[in-house]
Amino acid sequence: MRFDFDSETRRKLGYRLIDQVDQYFASLPDRPVQLPTEQRTYGTLDEPMPELGADPMRVLDELFGEMVDKGFHVPSANYFGLMNPTPTYMGFLAEAMVAALNPQLATLARSQLASKIELETVRWMAERVGWGRSFGGTFTSGGNEANFSGLALALASRFPKSVEDGVASIGGQPVVYASAESHHSLDKSTGLLGIGRKALRRVPLTDHLQMDPAKLERAVEEDRAAGRFPFCIVATAGTTSSGIVDDIVAIADICRRHDLWLHVDGAYGAAAVFSDKHRDRVRGIELADSITIDPHKWLSVPFAAGVILTRHPKVLEQAFSVASPYMPKAAGARLPDNSRTSTQWTRRMNSLKLWLTLRVHGRQAYEEYIDRQLQLTRSFVDWIERSPDFEIAAPTMLTIVNFRVKSTGRSPQQLAPLHADIVEEVTRDGRRWISDTVVNGTSVLRMMVISYLTEERHLKDLENALQAAARSVLSRVPEEAGANPRRD
Numbered sequence: 466m467r468f469d470f471d472s473e474t475r476r477k478l479g480y481r482l483i484d485q486v487d488q489y490f491a492s493l494p495d496r497p498v499q500l501p502t503e504q505r506t507y508g509t510l511d512e513p514m515p516e517l518g519a520d521p522m523r524v525l526d527e528l529f530g531e532m533v534d535k536g537f538h539v540p541s542a543n544y545f546g547l548m549n550p551t552p553t554y555m556g557f558l559a560e561a562m563v564a565a566l567n568p569q570l571a572t573l574a575r576s577q578l579a580s581k582i583e584l585e586t587v588r589w590m591a592e593r594v595g596w597g598r599s600f601g602g603t604f605t606s607g608g609n610e611a612n613f614s615g616l617a618l619a620l621a622s623r624f625p626k627s628v629e630d631g632v633a634s635i636g637g638q639p640v641v642y643a644s645a646e647s648h649h650s651l652d653k654s655t656g657l658l659g660i661g662r663k664a665l666r667r668v669p670l671t672d673h674l675q676m677d678p679a680k681l682e683r684a685v686e687e688d689r690a691a692g693r694f695p696f697c698i699v700a701t702a703g704t705t706s707s708g709i710v711d712d713i714v715a716i717a718d719i720c721r722r723h724d725l726w727l728h729v730d731g732a733y734g735a736a737a738v739f740s741d742k743h744r745d746r747v748r749g750i751e752l753a754d755s756i757t758i759d760p761h762k763w764l765s766v767p768f769a770a771g772v773i774l775t776r777h778p779k780v781l782e783q784a785f786s787v788a789s790p791y792m793p794k795a796a797g798a799r800l801p802d803n804s805r806t807s808t809q810w811t812r813r814m815n816s817l818k819l820w821l822t823l824r825v826h827g828r829q830a831y832e833e834y835i836d837r838q839l840q841l842t843r844s845f846v847d848w849i850e851r852s853p854d855f856e857i858a859a860p861t862m863l864t865i866v867n868f869r870v871k872s873t874g875r876s877p878q879q880l881a882p883l884h885a886d887i888v889e890e891v892t893r894d895g896r897r898w899i900s901d902t903v904v905n906g907t908s909v910l911r912m913m914v915i916s917y918l919t920e921e922r923h924l925k926d927l928e929n930a931l932q933a934a935a936r937s938v939l940s941r942v943p944e945e946a947g948a949n950p951r952r953d
Contacts (some may be wrong), residue, residue, distance in 0.1 A: 466518035478521055485529045486557065493551060494918050496541045498898040542918035543897040545927060548733050548762040551916040555825045556766040556818035563814045570812035571804040583816035584800060590758065591774055593738040595751035601778030603807045604815040605771035608732035611757035613654040614773040614808055616641060618755050619697035619726035620658060621784035622777065628784060632659045640688050642666045643699040644676035644711055648730055651699060670905055673860050674707055678715040685723050697726040702747045703734025706902045706911060708865030710734055713749030729753040734863055736763035739831040743839060746862060764831065765917055766818040781806040838864045838914045841924060845912065848928050854935035858909040867909040881908035883938055890934035897927055
């Protein structure tokens with residue numbers, strides 16, 4: 466079967482897919498997240514590669530049906546899991562448009578309007594951060610690449626010769642600092658940059674689970690005294706497990722005193738700058754030298770869309786630019802080529818889904834959405850604080866709630882299996898999804914309000930499920946000496 470379908474076939478397939486997507490979106494407010502436990506399978510698919518084609522409408526129908534019937538539905542309003550949102554419909558349409566037009570963003574000469582739209586989107590985001598005219602940035606595949614880029618910028622800025630001559634030219638061990646709860650992408654990035662994963666210092670936390678500024682500064686001074694080369698501090702705006710925002714202002718002061726690059730991993734929490742009312746939750750973010758933000762998290766666009774922003778645009782080219790004769794710069798072009806400011810070469814247009822969402826809905830839609838999600842989070846915290854079975858386990862700064870079985874008379878080692886059993890009870894029927902995790906060495910339960918479709922009724926359903934799970938699990942556990950009796 467040839468690749469070039471005729472117009473009638475293309476239109477039939479396209480209309481059919483749009484109808485299926487429409488039905489799927491309509492189902493999301495009440496759709497279970499996954500199949501019940503006994504129906505889930507995790508084996509491989511073992512069909513041989515097809516030699517001959519099949520009817521495209523039948524293949525499309527079968528695949529879409531299977532993906533919906535047997536899939537894991539992150540877009541569901543009942544998904545209280547990781548930072549994976551319900552995508553905006555305009556984001557879906559933007560992805561379809563990009564796939565069809567297939568713009569190549571490596572150079573302005575070969576993309577033109579597509580590159581200009583991306584640069585405009587970067588400008589909108591940088592302006593929301595609070596930066597003036599001096600900034601740059603580029604879209605990435607996600608937070609991992611953006612954090613890698615941020616560390617690469619810091620390395621190039623502080624050790625310019627290392628870009629050409631390698632890290633051996635530094636003359637000692639470069640060191641980067643981050644919270645004990647910071648993202649694992651920093652470990653990957655330090656390894657890939659050649660400075661080694663041991664170059665990452667994970668700094669202990671305060672009682673509020675933020676990176677401890679006093680211990681951070683002491684670590685910097687000790688490394689300098691030992692002949693090492695501190696060059697970057699990574700503050701986190703929204704940790705993965707708890708949504709904790711580090712004290713960016715205090716960390717920026719340390720960076721200024723010690724001449725260190727400040728990178729903010731705001732993959733999740735930096736989206737708060739889209740809210741006038743709540744931007745103070747990431748106070749000080751404008752002091753950063755570079756920022757990671759993932760629109761495919763709290764800004765509700767489809768995967769994949771990360772961004773690296775910096776207020777030092779010349780360092781982008783210093784770190785990433787490579788000249789090549791087959792990618793000439795357009796005559797008279799003043800805008801930067803993406804291939805010279807990014808780890809990538811061939812570039813997909815990951816910006817259009819955010820640009821189009823903003824053009825259609827406007828920033829005010831994000832203002833209302835962020836406020837609504839924070840109100841829902843507060844409502845769930847209030848329920849936990851009234852619960853006879855659970856208690857809050859960490860400060861709630863954004864839309865992630867850490868809670869635990871009431872721990873009086875129970876050790877941390879005893880909590881972990883109880884939490885795992887509660888998660889299993891809550892998620893067994895597939896209707897909803899929460900998780901357990903470890904925060905600062907202690908087991909906690911974790912829920913997150915992330916879908917713009919989630920309402921109070923979804924929280925009430927989750928609360929009922931948690932209460933039933935607690936009764937079931939705790940009834941099977943012998944009463945610990947000194948533990949308070951349960952109150953039904």
